[in-house]
């Protein structure tokens with residue numbers, strides 16, 4: 439399907455690896471020139487080279503911590519007027535809620551709520567003026583259901599979801615959409631490090647921990663960054679202009695809802 443966004447410009451935050459990379463690749467396949475971002479220069483340059491080689495589009499890597507004002511400024515300097523913004527970031531580490539002190543709570547909220555809000559504030563009016571804009575926030579299934587040890591991540595992302603619910607409606611008439619894409623269990627470095635940590639804590643083999651997780655997923659497999667990216671690219675397409683303010687689960691059926 440032609441997504442109708444060839445020649446558009448995107449900022450894809452936290453995209454040297456994992457789900458963010460999946461989104462950058464899928465957008466590039468649709469002919470969009472992405473600014474990609476991460477803190478590790480070598481990984482970021484390698485991803486930029488891969489995307490250039492496989493798609494032929496212009497890819498601009500920006501090494502920056504997206505949670506900082508300096509990092510956001512660097513990314514926006516590389517693309518001051520994006521047509522597409524995909525917000526993404528690392529997540530707070532798994533932790534018992536009793537262990538969270540004020541600085542770690544504020545850091546988690548900054549990472550997964552304040553940072554995407556600040557980025558949206560900086561691009562949305564330019565998008566509205568051009569009468570086209572697509573914003574996709576990568577959040578988590580944990581917005582819909584608790585995941586042990588991720589209470590801070592869930593709360594910050596739920597805060598973002600509530601924040602953009604009204605914003606999305608306020609700018610819809612200008613051709614700008616804001617949606618949230620909620621991953622369940624995707625096979626990325628983050629998932630693998632979580633499995634390894636759980637294996638170490640429990641003295642169980644990593645494969646056994648992975649098998650326990652898979653039993654809880656009706657699709658009986660982990661998701662891939664590639665399929666996540668394709669869904670994101672569709673939400674950024676011309677065909678998705680009437681979808682806004684939605685939280686779309688990609689979880690292989692984990693969250694057992696009727697609606």
Ligand SMILES: NC(=O)c1ccc[n+]([C@@H]2O[C@H](COP(=O)([O-])OP(=O)(O)OC[C@H]3O[C@@H](n4cnc5c(N)ncnc54)[C@H](OP(=O)(O)O)[C@@H]3O)[C@@H](O)[C@H]2O)c1
Nearest residue numbers: 452454455456457476477478504528529623624626627628
């Ligand atoms: N994978 C899942 O199953 C899953 C499920 C639910 C929610 N999520 C959430 O989705 C997001 C992406 O997860 P993932 O699995 O793709 O993680 P990942 O494989 O660990 O990749 C994270 C990416 O973000 C970059 N990054 C991290 N912190 C950054 C920062 N402060 N500034 C700029 N870039 C940063 C990393 O590069 P550098 O380290 O080089 O900066 C890397 O490119 C996370 O917030 C995660 O909590 C994931």
